[in-house]
Amino acid sequence: MWMQFLLRYSFTLVPFVYVLYSDIFPYQGDDVQHYMFGGLLIMGLTEFRRAWGGPYVQLLIFLGEIVTAGWLTYTCSGILAFLMMASVISLPTHWSRSMAFGGCSTAWIGMNLALQPHEPMWYVVMNICMLAVAAFVMHTFYQQRLHKTILDNNDDLRRQTYELTQARQEVMQYARMVEHIAQAEERNRIAHDLHDELGHQLVRLKMMMDASVEVSRMNPEQSVKLFSEVRDQLSGCMELMRSTVKRIKPSDASIRAYSLEKLALDSGNSHLRVTYQIAGIPYTLYPSMEITLFRNAQEAITNAIRHGDATEVHLMLQYEPDRLILEVSNNGKIPETLIAAGMGIRGMNDRAAALKGRVETVFEPAFLVRTIVPLHDTGTVKGTS
Numbered sequence: 001m002w003m004q005f006l007l008r009y010s011f012t013l014v015p016f017v018y019v020l021y022s023d024i025f026p027y028q029g030d031d032v033q034h035y036m037f038g039g040l041l042i043m044g045l046t047e048f049r050r051a052w053g054g055p056y057v058q059l060l061i062f063l064g065e066i067v068t069a070g071w072l073t074y075t076c077s078g079i080l081a082f083l084m085m086a087s088v089i090s091l092p093t094h095w096s097r098s099m100a101f102g103g104c105s106t107a108w109i110g111m112n113l114a115l116q117p118h119e120p121m122w123y124v125v126m127n128i129c130m131l132a133v134a135a136f137v138m139h140t141f142y143q144q145r146l147h148k149t150i151l152d153n154n155d156d157l158r159r160q161t162y163e164l165t166q167a168r169q170e171v172m173q174y175a176r177m178v179e180h181i182a183q184a185e186e187r188n189r190i191a192h193d194l195h196d197e198l199g200h201q202l203v204r205l206k207m208m209m210d211a212s213v214e215v216s217r218m219n220p221e222q223s224v225k226l227f228s229e230v231r232d233q234l235s236g237c238m239e240l241m242r243s244t245v246k247r248i249k250p251s252d253a254s255i256r257a258y259s260l261e262k263l264a265l266d267s268g269n270s271h272l273r274v275t276y277q278i279a280g281i282p283y284t285l286y287p288s289m290e291i292t293l294f295r296n297a298q299e300a301i302t303n304a305i306r307h308g309d310a311t312e313v314h315l316m317l318q319y320e321p322d323r324l325i326l327e328v329s330n331n332g333k334i335p336e337t338l339i340a341a342g343m344g345i346r347g348m349n350d351r352a353a354a355l356k357g358r359v360e361t362v363f364e365p366a367f368l369v370r371t372i373v374p375l376h377d378t379g380t381v382k383g384t385s
Helices: 002-021 030-051 055-075 078-089 097-114 120-215 220-248 260-267 287-308 343-354
Strands: 273-279 312-319 323-330 358-362 368-374
Touching: 002 030, 002 078, 030 055, 030 078, 055 078, 055 097, 078 097, 078 120, 097 120, 120 220, 120 287, 260 273, 260 287, 260 312, 287 312, 287 323, 287 343, 287 368, 343 358, 343 368
Parallel strands: 273 312
Antiparallel strands: 312 323, 323 368, 358 368
């Protein structure tokens, strides 16, 4: 911008003053005033065009500048063709490429028409200068458009990032709602099973026992028979209870699918020793928390092998009243600089953030990755597991 400002006023004032005070100025007296008026008119039109009007109004004012500069060049000196170049340099950057090209072409045609009374040398010099100025202007237009495109792209990226963040939060809220709804539906199903099957049988057994008590004095044999039937049906109720609990209880494979103890056993080999330790009083966790801890521990073990050449990894799961802490430490190389957030680290952060938690890295005395998850926002079911 400052380069355009400097060139514009240099191309306007330097040749204008040079002609006015040199021997080539052909007029005297009132003609000097006309000459001064022409120069001031060009500068005034240029400033007016830069500050006011739409593209087409500015185009008309630009044509007025070219006509005025052409008249001064035609009547005074060929060096005043620089006035047209000053107008070209000050073309608005918000013009379209076709308008800018048309403005440069109009100035070039007007300059060559205004140079007709002057020596041929002026044609060569001024055409070369005009080509250089036109190239500079088109390059400036290109840079301005490129800069605007970059700004627009940045705005789009910021908007898309905001939309993705909003969508991610909505998805996390939806996932929590689905989890709670699924749990409520499972509780309702269990309640209906117990009420419809077991409840009705228990009521029937109570009625049979009341009847057996009534007939025990008059007909002991009938009472014993009723008691035998009650005993047999109680065995059936116990079997129904066992089958219901069996349907409720998940399989061992699903229980251990995201077990940190199983991860430690599966990850160990002849080149890597993985240990697992629990601190505090364990309590039952929702699957979303178990999956988060399992995936973060898995990623930490992978990074310890890949980037730290570790031979020992230790998992520590600490149960606290208001939060859960998973620490994964290793004996590998400690990074000398801050760790760049790659896909794995970002995944760990995202999983922890979904549960309102966070991930921390510690460099001393050994490299350690800590996942902290609060319990009050995760719907943790407390109880001894």
